[in-house]
Amino acid sequence: MQLAVLGAGLTGVTTAYRLAEEGHDVTVIDRREGAGLETSFANGGQLGFREVSPWAAPGVPWTALKMLGNPDAPFRWKPKAELAQWRWLLSFLLRCTTNARTERERHNLTLGLYSQKEFEALLKRLEGEGAAFDFAHRKKGILRLLPDERAVEEARAEMARLEDMKPGLDVLGAEACVALEPALASLHQRGKLAGGLYAAEDQSGDAHLFTRALAKRAEEKGVRFLLGRDITGFEEEKGRLKAVRLGKEKVEADAFVFCLGVGGLSLAKKLGFRLPFYPVKGYSVSLPAPEGAPEVSLTDEDRRIVVSNLGGTLRAAGQAEVAGFDTNLDRERAKSVLRALEALFPAVESKAEEAQFWTGLRPMTADGSPLIDKAPGFRNLYLNTGHGTLGWTLAMGSAGLICDLIQGRKTAIDPEPFALRRPSLFP
Numbered sequence: 001m002q003l004a005v006l007g008a009g010l011t012g013v014t015t016a017y018r019l020a021e022e023g024h025d026v027t028v029i030d031r032r033e034g035a036g037l038e039t040s041f042a043n044g045g046q047l048g049f050r051e052v053s054p055w056a057a058p059g060v061p062w063t064a065l066k067m068l069g070n071p072d073a074p075f076r077w078k079p080k081a082e083l084a085q086w087r088w089l090l091s092f093l094l095r096c097t098t099n100a101r102t103e104r105e106r107h108n109l110t111l112g113l114y115s116q117k118e119f120e121a122l123l124k125r126l127e128g129e130g131a132a133f134d135f136a137h138r139k140k141g142i143l144r145l146l147p148d149e150r151a152v153e154e155a156r157a158e159m160a161r162l163e164d165m166k167p168g169l170d171v172l173g174a175e176a177c178v179a180l181e182p183a184l185a186s187l188h189q190r191g192k193l194a195g196g197l198y199a200a201e202d203q204s205g206d207a208h209l210f211t212r213a214l215a216k217r218a219e220e221k222g223v224r225f226l227l228g229r230d231i232t233g234f235e236e237e238k239g240r241l242k243a244v245r246l247g248k249e250k251v252e253a254d255a256f257v258f259c260l261g262v263g264g265l266s267l268a269k270k271l272g273f274r275l276p277f278y279p280v281k282g283y284s285v286s287l288p289a290p291e292g293a294p295e296v297s298l299t300d301e302d303r304r305i306v307v308s309n310l311g312g313t314l315r316a317a318g319q320a321e322v323a324g325f326d327t328n329l330d331r332e333r334a335k336s337v338l339r340a341l342e343a344l345f346p347a348v349e350s351k352a353e354e355a356q357f358w359t360g361l362r363p364m365t366a367d368g369s370p371l372i373d374k375a376p377g378f379r380n381l382y383l384n385t386g387h388g389t390l391g392w393t394l395a396m397g398s399a400g401l402i403c404d405l406i407q408g409r410k411t412a413i414d415p416e417p418f419a420l421r422r423p424s425l426f427p
């Protein structure tokens with residue numbers, strides 16, 4: 001089958017690679033000059049297969065309200081005269097309940113654990129092919145830092161809720177956290193660490209290096225990359241998508257997969273359907289790892305950042321700004337991620353001058369799960385998008401699921417929770 005994958009971010013490249021491995025003739029189209037240059041460029045580096053709770057959770061609206069006016073607040077909302085923004089916010093607020101969170105947590109964990117299986121199988125196949133596949137991969141787990149006893153109790157409750165799914169989570173005391181990650185000693189001495197939730201099997205690495213390396217391997221497998229091409233329109237014929245238009249050029253295929261991140265919102269409208277996600281802006285800071293920098297990837301509940309060691313580079317990422325499509329890098333917002341990192345690890349201050357900042361727009365659904373489905377009104381258009389905070393973590397599982405759907409075979413996991421028109425997105 002001839003397939004066109006629209007978008008060369010994490011979701012597009014993993015989908016294209018998987019389709020090529022299955023023997024299809026694949027073309028990837030992207031407006032940028034390389035793979036993974038938009039939201040997949042400098043993310044937090046976590047493969048948090050078990051860190052998949054949606055952001056919409058009980059207490060989140062109250063926490064956001066309390067932080068209003070604080071320049072270092074991890075959330076920011078810039079009201080826009082846009083129906084899409086208000087609709088998204090309303091949906092998000094309605095999802096901030098215990099039941100809604102628990103429901104999505106389980107669906108995301110199912111996809112997360114499947115994604116890990118797919119990821120490890122993919123790495124094995126890549127290794128089997130011989131050439132190096134380097135992306136600063138670390139298999140040291142992810143430790144969620146719990147600042148106080150209340151957070152420890154909540155982590156215990158989360159473990160109990162998910163126990164039947166056997167995810168492999170452990171609540172550690174503060175001393176055990178320091179034994180696991182000595183870089184936490186100073187935080188513990190300052191009395192700011194009550195414990196941690198440890199997912200020993202979770203991993204980390206450089207998502208952009210991964211995307212680029214996989215795109216290269218895909219090319220070697222015969223995948224064509226049409227880069228620097230803006231998708232400007234479509235040609236349809238009786239419930240089929242016939243071609244995508246790239247200015248004067250066009251690309252025809254038997255089937256198409258939509259992996260366009262936030263760029264997909266306006267293109268979906270051209271095709272007559274709405275994608276129920278919205279851009280949520282985040283920031284990251286990368287600097288040379290100081291001596292004694294953490295090796296275990298960390299999620300800091302208190303400062304709302306994630307930290308990953310990318311082999312010589314320490315990266316922290318955070319912030320959630322609901323502010324439309326604005327991609328400007330606000331240096332003060334970016335620096336607040338650096339300040340949070342310094343508060344965790346004071347040694348970072350010595351490297352602050354060398355810090356590089358980045359910002360990206362997460363394609364985020366209100367319920368915190370991606371959209372993996374056939375597009376409405378088309379027999380041959382598929383969606384693999386809306387991965388929000390979990391684009392790398394869920395990419396390999398999502399690619400497996402969409403490939404099963406395209407080929408009309410039995411899916412490895414139930415696709416229903418990731419359907420476009422699921423009730424959790426249309427309350």
Ligand SMILES: Cc1cc2nc3c(=O)[nH]c(=O)nc-3n(C[C@H](O)[C@H](O)[C@H](O)COP(=O)(O)OP(=O)(O)OC[C@H]3O[C@@H](n4cnc5c(N)ncnc54)[C@H](O)[C@@H]3O)c2cc1C
Nearest residue numbers: 007009011031039040044045046231261263282391392393
């Ligand atoms: C600060 C931050 C930290 C994060 N940390 C993590 C993390 O630790 N772990 C994790 O799993 N996830 C994380 N994420 C989320 C993850 O990075 C995203 O979910 C993921 O990158 C989305 O991938 P994508 O392929 O859907 O989108 P993108 O990477 O944006 O790819 C979409 C592609 O479509 C192309 N495109 C769009 N419109 C057009 C058009 N008209 N014509 C042609 N091409 C077009 C774009 O150029 C782009 O290359 C983080 C995100 C942010 C912002």
